[in-house]
Amino acid sequence: MAEGKIRVVMAIPALENHTKGYLTVSGMLRDAGMEVILLGNELPERVVETALQESADVIGISTYCGSPVVFGEDLLEAAEKKNIREKTIFIIGGIFPPEDVPNLIKMGFAGVFPPGPGSRREDIISCIRNAIASKKPN
Amino acid sequence: MSAERTTKEILEEKLAGGERVPLYNPEALKVIEKELEEWKNKTVREKDRKNWEITPHTILGSGIPRRLTYTPLDIANIDYMKDIGLPGGEPFTRGIHANMYRGRTFTMRPLPGAGTTEEMNRKWKFLIEQGATGLSVALDLPTVQMFDSDEPEAKGHVAVVGVPLCCVDDWEVAFKDIPIDKISYSIVTHFPRNTAILLPMYLVMAERRGIPWDKLTGSVQNDIVMENLVRGAIEYIPPEDCFRVQCDNIEFIRKEVPQWNYITLNGYNLREYGTTGITEMAVAMANGISIVEEMMSRGYDSDWVGERIAFFWAFANDFFEEVAKNRAARRLWYKIMKYRFGAKNPRSMWLRTHVQTSGASLTREEPINNIIRAAYHAMASILTGTQSLHVSCFDEAFSVPSEKTLLPSVRTQQLIEQETQVTQVVDPLAGSFFVEWITNEMERKVLDELDEIEKMGGIAKAIASGRLHHKIAEHIERENRAIESGEISVVGRNVYKSEEPEPQIEVSAYQPEVYEQRKAMLQKVRDTRDNEKASSCLRALVDACKRGKNVTYFTLECARANVTEGEMRKAFTEAFGTWKPPFML
Amino acid sequence: MRKKANKGFNECLPGKDMSMGLAKKILEGDIQAAARLLNCIEDEVQGTNEELKELYPYTGKAYVVGLTGSAGVGKSTLINVFIKDLRKKGLTVGVIVIDPTSPFTGGAILGDRLRMQGHSLDQEVFIRSVATRGWKGGLSKATIGMIHVMDALGKDIILVETVGTGQGEIEVSKISDACVIILSPGAGDEVQMMKAGILEVADIFVVNKADKEGAAEVKLKLEGMIYSRSLAASSTLSEWKPKVILTNALGDKGIEELTESVFEHRNFLTATGELEKRRQERARTELMDTIKNSVEKHIYQATSKDAYLEELVNKVASREVDPYTAASKILRTFTPIVMN
Numbered sequence A: 001m002a003e004g005k006i007r008v009v010m011a012i013p014a015l016e017n018h019t020k021g022y023l024t025v026s027g028m029l030r031d032a033g034m035e036v037i038l039l040g041n042e043l044p045e046r047v048v049e050t051a052l053q054e055s056a057d058v059i060g061i062s063t064y065c066g067s068p069v070v071f072g073e074d075l076l077e078a079a080e081k082k083n084i085r086e087k088t089i090f091i092i093g094g095i096f097p098p099e100d101v102p103n104l105i106k107m108g109f110a111g112v113f114p115p116g117p118g119s120r121r122e123d124i125i126s127c128i129r130n131a132i133a134s135k136k137p138n
Numbered sequence B: 001m002s003a004e005r006t007t008k009e010i011l012e013e014k015l016a017g018g019e020r021v022p023l024y025n026p027e028a029l030k031v032i033e034k035e036l037e038e039w040k041n042k043t044v045r046e047k048d049r050k051n052w053e054i055t056p057h058t059i060l061g062s063g064i065p066r067r068l069t070y071t072p073l074d075i076a077n078i079d080y081m082k083d084i085g086l087p088g089g090e091p092f093t094r095g096i097h098a099n100m101y102r103g104r105t106f107t108m109r110p111l112p113g114a115g116t117t118e119e120m121n122r123k124w125k126f127l128i129e130q131g132a133t134g135l136s137v138a139l140d141l142p143t144v145q146m147f148d149s150d151e152p153e154a155k156g157h158v159a160v161v162g163v164p165l166c167c168v169d170d171w172e173v174a175f176k177d178i179p180i181d182k183i184s185y186s187i188v189t190h191f192p193r194n195t196a197i198l199l200p201m202y203l204v205m206a207e208r209r210g211i212p213w214d215k216l217t218g219s220v221q222n223d224i225v226m227e228n229l230v231r232g233a234i235e236y237i238p239p240e241d242c243f244r245v246q247c248d249n250i251e252f253i254r255k256e257v258p259q260w261n262y263i264t265l266n267g268y269n270l271r272e273y274g275t276t277g278i279t280e281m282a283v284a285m286a287n288g289i290s291i292v293e294e295m296m297s298r299g300y301d302s303d304w305v306g307e308r309i310a311f312f313w314a315f316a317n318d319f320f321e322e323v324a325k326n327r328a329a330r331r332l333w334y335k336i337m338k339y340r341f342g343a344k345n346p347r348s349m350w351l352r353t354h355v356q357t358s359g360a361s362l363t364r365e366e367p368i369n370n371i372i373r374a375a376y377h378a379m380a381s382i383l384t385g386t387q388s389l390h391v392s393c394f395d396e397a398f399s400v401p402s403e404k405t406l407l408p409s410v411r412t413q414q415l416i417e418q419e420t421q422v423t424q425v426v427d428p429l430a431g432s433f434f435v436e437w438i439t440n441e442m443e444r445k446v447l448d449e450l451d452e453i454e455k456m457g458g459i460a461k462a463i464a465s466g467r468l469h470h471k472i473a474e475h476i477e478r479e480n481r482a483i484e485s486g487e488i489s490v491v492g493r494n495v496y497k498s499e500e501p502e503p504q505i506e507v508s509a510y511q512p513e514v515y516e517q518r519k520a521m522l523q524k525v526r527d528t529r530d531n532e533k534a535s536s537c538l539r540a541l542v543d544a545c546k547r548g549k550n551v552t553y554f555t556l557e558c559a560r561a562n563v564t565e566g567e568m569r570k571a572f573t574e575a576f577g578t579w580k581p582p583f584m585l
Numbered sequence C: 001m002r003k004k005a006n007k008g009f010n011e012c013l014p015g016k017d018m019s020m021g022l023a024k025k026i027l028e029g030d031i032q033a034a035a036r037l038l039n040c041i042e043d044e045v046q047g048t049n050e051e052l053k054e055l056y057p058y059t060g061k062a063y064v065v066g067l068t069g070s071a072g073v074g075k076s077t078l079i080n081v082f083i084k085d086l087r088k089k090g091l092t093v094g095v096i097v098i099d100p101t102s103p104f105t106g107g108a109i110l111g112d113r114l115r116m117q118g119h120s121l122d123q124e125v126f127i128r129s130v131a132t133r134g135w136k137g138g139l140s141k142a143t144i145g146m147i148h149v150m151d152a153l154g155k156d157i158i159l160v161e162t163v164g165t166g167q168g169e170i171e172v173s174k175i176s177d178a179c180v181i182i183l184s185p186g187a188g189d190e191v192q193m194m195k196a197g198i199l200e201v202a203d204i205f206v207v208n209k210a211d212k213e214g215a216a217e218v219k220l221k222l223e224g225m226i227y228s229r230s231l232a233a234s235s236t237l238s239e240w241k242p243k244v245i246l247t248n249a250l251g252d253k254g255i256e257e258l259t260e261s262v263f264e265h266r267n268f269l270t271a272t273g274e275l276e277k278r279r280q281e282r283a284r285t286e287l288m289d290t291i292k293n294s295v296e297k298h299i300y301q302a303t304s305k306d307a308y309l310e311e312l313v314n315k316v317a318s319r320e321v322d323p324y325t326a327a328s329k330i331l332r333t334f335t336p337i338v339m340n
């Protein structure tokens, strides 16, 4: 009877004006049976505090007009401080320089999703599911 | 809504009756009807007869059904002079100028990309040397969102998608030695609040250089739809207050900067967010109507305010729908200004348009295809006589444009103008049975949606109700599903895909050192100004907001006292309080 | 039956030792541990009850306020300013906000918290978003357990926002000390049609969005209703007459009055012994619910193993056996139930 639901905290940087990607992806995750906690525009530190209280499995960020690396660094640092970096899966999407993609992966993002092939509904969902499965102790 | 009746009701009453002179003679129509029936049965294949009407599916399209073909029967009721008229004459369906592009070609306004104030200064000077007469100011995200570059929220965003301009000193650096009395500037301040904050900075910069304000030409957007409906943000002020700031700006600019276009009703951004051309027009016009009403209630007449209202459209994939949009919009706006508001001056009945080709229709996949798409969008807009145009660049889904990608964008326009010869004839598509039919359809549908919005109580109340937000959300979801299922075809994405790797594209990136420089620079501004003066100006601004005085005169004083953008934003929020849009999921 | 979603949650999985060790941490004020236990309660992870058992002796201190009302009346916005006022008075706050689970996909969009982000860095405010996961009545099955956790974490007051699906969401009164019902202007007709049950459980009425037209009218109607009810009520009852408060949550107006009312009501409950009574009722409900749940779960687990349950279902469906006989048959086999 028990049903472990995947819980995702979704946010966009504090000043980001583009919400379309965030809304679209949130809807996709809901439709995949996940519980999506919407935060809207937020600072990294506060995203982390929320994820902690919500005991979220995933933090998703959508960004179009800034550096994902700058936001990502602050996010991961805050997560480290709050001791949830290990248990949390970080994913990010939107528009940013292609050079940032490998950097984000190196920093610890489980999935980086610029527009285009590779960022479809199924790609995002399976990225989350796989990342969760790989965290599961056998 | 202060009027008891909606625009639709008023127009229906005022335009009822009157003698109509039908364009087609009834005898001819009868013959056509008979022949058509026969043709349908004999010549048209059964399958096509069954699918006589097909609903088109396209990104941002309205899905107005299309018949296999059109005849005079579809527009049997048309009265040429009343419904179509002559170029430059009522009802302006065919355009606002008699000679259209033979008189003056469409303004080409390249967007300059991103960078620091110094870099932007160089870019603009370069563009002027290249012969540009109009320029655009694209702001970086913190400046757009009314944050100073040194606020913690701005970290990672400074100078990435535009130029940071958050105090008069910035404007002085960016515009140094640029002849602002000779160049028209489109300052892309989307919101009423950032218009109230930033335009005065431009004016104070001119003042310090001894350039009188009546020499300045250009435009701002100043649109509540952008501030409270389209953008994502941490903080909003209530729609009613935002609407008031919008009108305060109009009043201030109309009086103090006579050649400046004080409002650009922004259909574009709403459309790109996710809606049809019909809603794009209806919302923009609803705002226009609310504005004229408000200004009339402030004691001005409709000509006083109507004269410089401009519209800003997106031109997207459904070619004929876009063609019809501009024609229908001109006719409808004319009717509104003339019959609802009693405007006398033809100029205030003119619907002037700036067009930007749709960015949301452009793809990340096979980006070169975007040049082709944008060329069709541009062609549609020129065929309908837009006043000014920006063609989106093929790197749209990658970054703000670079010089390399701007070139084909500018060339697209020059090519249409110099090579295709379409600009020789005014409103060349008029008289097509299909074009006139779909123009009528669009007008009718816009009027219906306008009616819905007016029944919610006008633009501010409609936004406050959250219904427009939900409409957008539904569109986004539906459209995304339709693209996923292939119902909407997107070449290179879900049909005719290639496995080619993504091409290398030069993108705008964040420079961490700029953030540090900006912090130091703003600190210096705050350290060297008369802080007592600055805070008394801010207090006066809060007070003006609360007491219903025209706020723009007070932001002007703030600008003079070197108050920064973020400081003014906070004053607005303090005075008006905050508002939250509804959930969209 | 849906399959268990593919999810791993280290701390929640029954591992080497059954105890997750969360309770101890929670009692020390560890937010993360509390958050984890909340997940375990929701996901019905094995071993959760052990933790709750350990916490139970430390609960019963928090004051629980349920807030309910139709969708969009401003519950979350009101809670946001309510928290602010409670914090000003030095109280620590726990908040449980509930949104519906989509019956089609099993997923949910939880958006209430977005209205309260101003408090996200305040360590004394703990907010948790919860999906109904098919539970009826505007709550989720896990709500009571969650209240216990927040209580044990030391929150002075716990606010519970129900799903906003109109009237009838009065389940929340069964789990709270005080029940606040929120309306908005234009709810005049709603008041007229208000079921008796609502008046019964409402301790405080709030007419929010008082900045809009029609709020005073709703207030009047409500007061009229409360008055006529108090006349009708038997005189033996030490009746609390529900207050009607006008608020403008967006403009932060009328909130002190709400707080005062909640306190006043609490004093009334304490003075009259009503609080004791309510809590006793709550204990009864919780005990009965727990029994019901455990029995159901136990029987389900035992019978589904060897398809015994399915067999009986088939027989009932084909009218071979009636459901009453079938039920007693199962119950007889499995009593006495040994609970874990």
Ligand code: B12
Pocket (backbone or CB within 6 Å): A017, A018, A019, A020, A021, A022, A024, A025, A059, A060, A061, A062, A063, A064, A065, A066, A091, A092, A093, A094, A095, A096, A113, A114, A115, A116, A119, A120, A121, A124, B138, B139, B140, B141, B144, B160, B161, B162, B188, B190, B226, B230, B231, B232, B268, B269, B270, B272, B273, B359, B360, B361, B362, B363, B395, B396, B397, B398, B399, B400, B401, B508
């Ligand atoms: C729609 C749009 C807008 C709308 C936004 C409305 C809104 N509320 O969202 C409007 C018109 C308002 C707008 C405005 C601006 N925009 Co704009 N906009 C776009 C546009 C056309 C589409 C972006 C989009 O929403 N796509 C829809 C989503 C669903 O598709 P997607 O991005 O492919 O999403 C997929 C992936 O990215 C990924 N994904 C995205 N987020 C996430 C999150 C997670 C967790 C995951 C897992 C995946 C994921 O999954 C998605 C599904 O496959 C892009 C150009 C383009 N074609 O991409 C420019 C673009 C993003 N805008 C841009 C800019 C600069 C602006 C402005 C700031 C310009 C200015 N200086 O004034 C203005 C600001 C206006 C304001 N005042 O607020 C630039 C950014 C440039 C850069 N980074 O270098 C772009 C790239 C255009 C350009 N080339 O110049 N914009």
Ligand SMILES: Nc1nc2c(ncn2[C@@H]2O[C@H](COP(=O)(O)OP(=O)(O)OP(=O)(O)O)[C@@H](O)[C@H]2O)c(=O)[nH]1
Pocket (backbone or CB within 6 Å): B579, B580, B581, B582, C069, C070, C071, C072, C073, C074, C075, C076, C077, C078, C112, C115, C163, C164, C165, C208, C209, C210, C211, C212, C247, C248, C249, C250, C251
């Ligand atoms: N004018 C006005 N608007 C308000 C007030 N309180 C809330 N709102 C607005 O009403 C809308 C809904 O507010 P929420 O707080 O999300 O309402 P809710 O009852 O929690 O909604 P659900 O959880 O979805 O049922 C938002 O747009 C709020 O900004 C108020 O006092 N006055």
Ligand SMILES: [Mg+2]
Pocket (backbone or CB within 6 Å): C075, C076, C077, C111, C112, C161
């Ligand atoms: Mg809510």
